[in-house]
Amino acid sequence: MTSYTREDWQRGYESQPNEYDYWIDDIEGEIPEDLNGTFFRNGPGLLNINGQPIAHPFDGDGMVCAISFKNRRAHFRNRFVKTEGYVAEKAAGKIVYRGVFGTQKPGGWLANIFDLKNKNIANTGILYWGDKLLALWEGGQPHSLNPQNLETIGIDDVDGILQPGQTFSAHPRIEKGKDGKGDVLVNFSVKPGLSSTITIFEFNSQGKLLKRYSHYIPGFAFLHDMAITPNYCIFFQNPISLNPLPFLLGLRGIGQCLDFSPNKSTQVILIPRDGSKALKILETKPCFVFHHCNAWEKNGEIYVDSICYKSFSQIDLGDDFREVDFDSIPEGQLWRFKINLSENNVEHKLLESRCCEFPTLNPNNVGEAYRYLFIGVADKPSGNAPLQGILKIDWQTGEHQVFSVAPRGFTGEPLFVPFPNGVNEDDGWLLMLMYDGAKHRSDVVILDARDLNKKPVGILHLKHHIPYGLHGSFTPNFFG
Ligand code: CO
Numbered sequence: 001m002t003s004y005t006r007e008d009w010q011r012g013y014e015s016q017p018n019e020y021d022y023w024i025d026d027i028e029g030e031i032p033e034d035l036n037g038t039f040f041r042n043g044p045g046l047l048n049i050n051g052q053p054i055a056h057p058f059d060g061d062g063m064v065c066a067i068s069f070k071n072r073r074a075h076f077r078n079r080f081v082k083t084e085g086y087v088a089e090k091a092a093g094k095i096v097y098r099g100v101f102g103t104q105k106p107g108g109w110l111a112n113i114f115d116l117k118n119k120n121i122a123n124t125g126i127l128y129w130g131d132k133l134l135a136l137w138e139g140g141q142p143h144s145l146n147p148q149n150l151e152t153i154g155i156d157d158v159d160g161i162l163q164p165g166q167t168f169s170a171h172p173r174i175e176k177g178k179d180g181k182g183d184v185l186v187n188f189s190v191k192p193g194l195s196s197t198i199t200i201f202e203f204n205s206q207g208k209l210l211k212r213y214s215h216y217i218p219g220f221a222f223l224h225d226m227a228i229t230p231n232y233c234i235f236f237q238n239p240i241s242l243n244p245l246p247f248l249l250g251l252r253g254i255g256q257c258l259d260f261s262p263n264k265s266t267q268v269i270l271i272p273r274d275g276s277k278a279l280k281i282l283e284t285k286p287c288f289v290f291h292h293c294n295a296w297e298k299n300g301e302i303y304v305d306s307i308c309y310k311s312f313s314q315i316d317l318g319d320d321f322r323e324v325d326f327d328s329i330p331e332g333q334l335w336r337f338k339i340n341l342s343e344n345n346v347e348h349k350l351l352e353s354r355c356c357e358f359p360t361l362n363p364n365n366v367g368e369a370y371r372y373l374f375i376g377v378a379d380k381p382s383g384n385a386p387l388q389g390i391l392k393i394d395w396q397t398g399e400h401q402v403f404s405v406a407p408r409g410f411t412g413e414p415l416f417v418p419f420p421n422g423v424n425e426d427d428g429w430l431l432m433l434m435y436d437g438a439k440h441r442s443d444v445v446i447l448d449a450r451d452l453n454k455k456p457v458g459i460l461h462l463k464h465h466i467p468y469g470l471h472g473s474f475t476p477n478f479f480g
Contacts (some may be wrong), residue, residue, distance in 0.1 A: 002385065003378070003379035003380055003385065003388060003406040003407055004379070004385070004386060004388060004406060004407050004408070004410070004422070004426065004437070005407075005437070006305060007440075008407075008408055008410075008437025009386050009410060009437070010322045011437060011440055011465075012358065012410050012435040012437065012465065012467060012468050013047050013057065013321075013322060013467055013468060014047065014072065014465065014467065015043070015045065015046045015047045015048055015467065016045050016046075016063065016078070016464065016465060016466055016467055017046065017266075018464065019078055019079050019080065020077065020078055020463070021076070021077045021120055022075070022076055022463070023073060023075050023076075024067075024073075024074045024075070024085040024226065024444070024460045024461070025479050026073075026460070026463075027458060027460050027461070028071065028456075028458065028459040028461070029446075029455070029456060029457055029458040029459060030457065030458050031054075031069060031072045031073065031074055031446070031458050031460070032046075032072075032429065032446070032457060032458070033071075033072055034419065034420050034421075035069045035417070035429060035446070036069055036070055036472055036476060036478060037068070037475055037476040037477060037478060038066055038067070038069070038128075038147070038474070038475050038477060038478060038480075039066070039067045039069070039415065039417075039431045039444070039472060039473075039474050040064060040065070040066050040126040040128065040133070040137055040352035040472055040473050040474070040475070040478045041064070041067075041126065041413075041433060041469050041470075041471070041472035042062055042063070042064050042065075042122075042123060042124060042125055042126040042136070042158060042469060042470055042471060042472070043060075043062070043063065043119075043466075043467060043469020043470045043471075044057045044058070044059070044060020044062065044063070044123050044467060044469070044470075045060060045061055045062070045063025045078070045080055045081075045123075045410075045466075045467060046060050046061045046063075047060050047467060049089050049093075049094060049095045050093045050094055052094060052095055052106065053219075053320075054076055054095070054099060055099060055101055055102035055253065055321070056091075056099070056101035056102055056103070056253075056255075056321055057321065057467075057468065058099075058100065058101040058123075058255070059099030059100065059101045059102070059103040059119075059121065059253075060121065060123055060138065060467070061080055061081070061085070061086045061089075061121050061122075061123060062080070062081040062083070062121050062122035062123030062124070062135050062143075063078055063079070063080050063081070063085070063123070063167075063467075064077070064078065064079055064080075064081060064126055064135055064145065064150055065077070065078045065433070065464075065469075066147075066150055066403040066478040066479060067242075067431075067444050067460070068478050068479050069478070070401065070478045070480060071284060073277075074444065075480040076444075076462060077149070077150055078150070078326070078466065079145070079149075079150035079152075079340050080405075081121075081122040081123070081135045081143050081145065081149065081152055082151075083119065083120055083121060083122050083143060083152075083163040084119075084120070085097045085119035085120065085121065086121075087286075087399055092267070094106065097119035098118060098119070098253060099109050099118070099119060099121075099253055099255075100118055100139060100253055100254050100255040101253050101255040101256065102252060102253035102255065103202070103253060104253070105168060115169050116255065116265050117259055119390055120137055120139065120141070120143075121137055121141035122135040122136070122137045122142070122143045123135075123137055123470065124137050124138060124168035124470050124471060125137075125171065125172075125470065125471040125473075126134055126472060126473055127142075127172055127185075127472065127473055128147060128473060128475040128477070129185050129203065129205075129207055130203065130205065130206050130207020130208070131206075131207065132156070132207060133145045133146070133147040133150075133276050134143055134156060134158075136168065136169070136170035136172075137169045137170055138167055138168075138169050138171075138190075139156060139167060140155075140165065140168075140457040141155050141156060141162050141166060141167070141168055142155075142156050142158065142168050143155060143156060143407075144156035146361045147477070147479045148479050151439060155288045158201075158207075159207060159208070159209065161201065161209055161212070161424050162189070164276070166188055166189055167189045167191070167193075168187060168189055169187050169188045169190070169223075169224075169225075169226070170224075170470075170471065171187075171224065171225040171226065171257065171291075171471075172185050172186060172187035172365070173185075173186045173187075173226065173227070173228045173366055174186075174366060174381075175228060175366060175367050176363060176364050176366065177205070179437060182204055182205040183204075183205045184204065184205075184210065184235065185202070185203040185205075185207075186200065186201070186202050186226075187200075187201050187203075188201070188223070188226055188233065188235075189201070190221055190223050190271050192220055192221050192222070192242070193220070194219070194220070194341035195216050195217065195219065196216070196217050196219065196220060196221035196223075197214055197215070197216055197217075198214065198215050198217060198221070198223070198269070198271065199212065199213070199214040199236065200213050200214075200271060200273075201450065202273070208322065211273075211275060213275045213276075215271055215279050215422075217237065217267075217269055217279075217281065219237070220239050220240065220241060220242045221235075221241045221407045222238055222242075222258060223235050223236075223237065224289075224290045224291070225289070225290060225291050225292050226291075226292065226373070227292040227294060227295035227304050227367075228264075228273075228295065228366070228367045229295050229296055229297045229302060229368075230273070230297065230367060230410065231272060231273055231274070231297065232270045232272060232273060232295075232297075232443065233270075233273060234268065234269070234270055234271075234295050234301065234302065234304055235264055235268075235269040235271070236267070236268060236269075236287075236289040236292070236304075236306065237266065237267040237268075237269055237281075238260070238266055238287075238289060238312065239260060239261040239262070239263075239264035239265065239266055239286050240258050240259065240260055240261070240287075240288070241258070241259050241260055241261060241272070242254075242257055242259075243256075243257050243259065244257055244360065245257075246257075247291075249394050258312065258429060260288060260311045260312040261286070262286055262310075262311060264285050264286060265283040265284060265285065265286055266283070266284050266285065266286055266288075266289070267281050267282070267283055267284075267337060268279050268281070268282045268283070268284055268304075268337065268346055270302070270339070270341075280341065280344075282339060282344055282345065282346050283346065284289060284337060285345040285346055285348055286296070287308035287309065287310065287335070288308065288309040288311060288312040289306045289307065289308055289309070289361070290309075290311075290332075290357075291306070291357065291358065291359060292304060292305065292306045292307075292359075293305035293306065293307070293334070293359035293361065293373055294359075294361055294365065294366060294367070294368075294369050294370055294373075295367065295377070296367060296369045296370070298369060300340075300341065300342065301339060301340050301341070302338075302339040302341065303336060303337070303338055303339070303340055303369075303391055304336070304337045304339065304365075305334065305335070305351070305359075305373070305413060306334075306335055306337065306369045307332040307333070307334060307335075307356060307357055307359065307375075308318060308332065308333055308334075309330045309331070309332055309333075309346075310330040310479045311330055314336070326383070326384040326385055326386075327383065327384065328438055329384060330384065331355035331356075331378070331383065331384035331385075332355060332356055332357045333350060333352065333353050333354070334346065334350070334351045334352035334356055334359075334375070335348055335349065335351060335353070336349055336351050350392050351393075352393065353381075353382065354377050354378065354381050354382065354391065355377060355378035355380075355382075355383065355384050355385055355387075356375045356376060356377045356378075356387075356391065357375070357376050357387060358376040358387070358412055358413035358414070358471075359373060359374070359375040360373075360375070360413065360414050360415055360416045361374065361416060361431070362372045362416050362418055362425050362426070362428060363416065363418065364418065364425075365425060370425065371394060371395055371396050371426075372392060372393070372394055372395070372423050372425050372426045372449070373391075373392070373393045373395070373416070374390060374392050374409050374414050374416060374449065375390070375391050375392070375393075376389070376390060376391075376412055376413060376414065377389045377391040377402065379404050379407075380403070386410055386412060387410065387411045387412060388404060388405055388406040388407075388409060389402050389403055389404040389405065389406065389408055389411060390402070390403045390411060390414050390430060390432070390447065390452060392426075392449070392452050399454040401451070401453055402452065403447060403452040403453075405434055405436075405445075405457075408436060408438040409434050409435065409437065409439040410434065410435040410436075410437065410468065411432055411434055411467055412432060412433060412468055412470075413432065413469075413470070413471055413472060414430040414431070414432045414447075414474070415430065415431045415432065415472050415474055416428050416429075416430055416449060417429045417430075417431055417474050424450075426449045427449075427450065428449045428450075429446050429447060429448065429449060429457065430446070430447040431445070431446060431472075431474065432444075432445050432447075433466055433469060433473065435465060435466070435467075435468060436465075437463035439461075440465050441462055441463065441464055441465045442462050442464070442465045442466040443459050443460060443461050443462065444458075444459075444460040444462065445458075445459055445460075446458040446459075
């Protein structure tokens with residue numbers, strides 16, 4: 001028995017081609033008086049181009065949602081990022097670009113051979129920083145949007161910092177300014193190859209570059225996320241190798257040419273934030289990591305909490321991702337790594353075996369020891385399955401709380417928004433988009449992060465569904 005039906009789950013991957021703009025009037029519960037600002041979220045909006053299915057949701061055109069809260073009301077807006085590829089395919093009425101994760105142009109390998117032009121689909125993250133709203137995709141430059149109406153301004157070089165085509169990760173980390181210091185945004189760019197270059201950028205709260213430093217690391221690097229502490233940027237280099245031949249020959253997407261080597265270790269890369277060249281690379285057990293929860297330093301050791309998979313599951317040619325056999329691919333599980341820099345070793349332990357993904361925490365604790373983790377989880381405590389709940393873990397007491405929307409609801413990433421005058425670490429709300437399979441529409445759910453056993457503070461019913469998405473962010477600025 002599963003906690004969901006495949007039909008419900010699949011319909012959450014239907015395209016949403018429409019763009020909406022309205023005040024949400026169908027509300028259960030309430031919108032808290034002091035919840036003011038804008039919740040942005042990015043994710044694939046189109047899962048087919050004029051009826052022709054794309055190979056993987058990661059290839060779907062980016063669509064940004066903005067839910068703006070003010071005076072106990074909420075406004076909804078969604079817009080596609082008008083990338084060069086989106087505009088061209090809309091005009092052509094068919095797939096014109098190859099996708100990283102296997103979407104091919106019609107016409108078989110002859111139409112795709114030696115076409116190395118991938119589409120910048122701007123579908124992974126969304127960041128409001130220094131008065132700019134940026135739709136992020138790790139394979140290229142960000143797209144700048146007008147935060148007031150989400151209209152696309154264009155490819156952005158982040159104040160002249162990025163060279164044409166240079167990548168800018170979809171996983172920036174924000175270090176909260178303490179003791180009178182301002183917030184700092186830390187992001188990275190990867191240039192993969194036989195050896196890879198990682199460039200780190202640090203920006204002040206006005207969006208001005210504070211620091212930039214680059215390091216070469218041996219081997220091909222597939223780096224989606226990083227963790228930060230006051231002194232280090234931390235990457236996990238997965239034991240992945242790239243054989244680009246099938247991509248060059250037009251047989252596969254570049255993302256389908258990655259091979260996981262279960263006998264090779266995962267490398268932990270520590271880059272000092274003072275710009276010195278003292279890069280350190282240590283080894284740990286083989287695992288595949290997309291996302292880190294948090295990292296912190298304590299007594300000369302560095303701790304990193306990460307979601308690990310036993311292997312990287314190939315997206316095979318001709319497979320329909322909607323028919324995936326969840327039992328045949330590994331689930332994400334939560335591990336803690338302890339890095340000892342004087343002895344150059346890494347210890348690891350399993351913290352939570354339940355299938356989980358999309359961690360969040362109080363943004364004031366990024367890079368520091370933290371007490372509470374919030375993360376999307378499957379409904380059942382074991383086995384791989386779609387995310388249907390949110391788990392809160394209290395590391396101090398060991399208490400676990402699960403908010404579940406099974407059997408017909410599906411969750412994704414929760415986002416922690418601190419109360420304006422919060423005192424305790426869990427004084428805040430969790431915001432998320434939930435897909436309701438019973439009504440084929442989505443809800444904005446507001447939870448009280450202090451107690452997930454309580455019913456939601458508010459459930460805001462949208463008039464339509466939003467396909468399962470990726471990452472979001474929150475700004476206290478209202479853009480309605
Ligand atoms: Co991600």
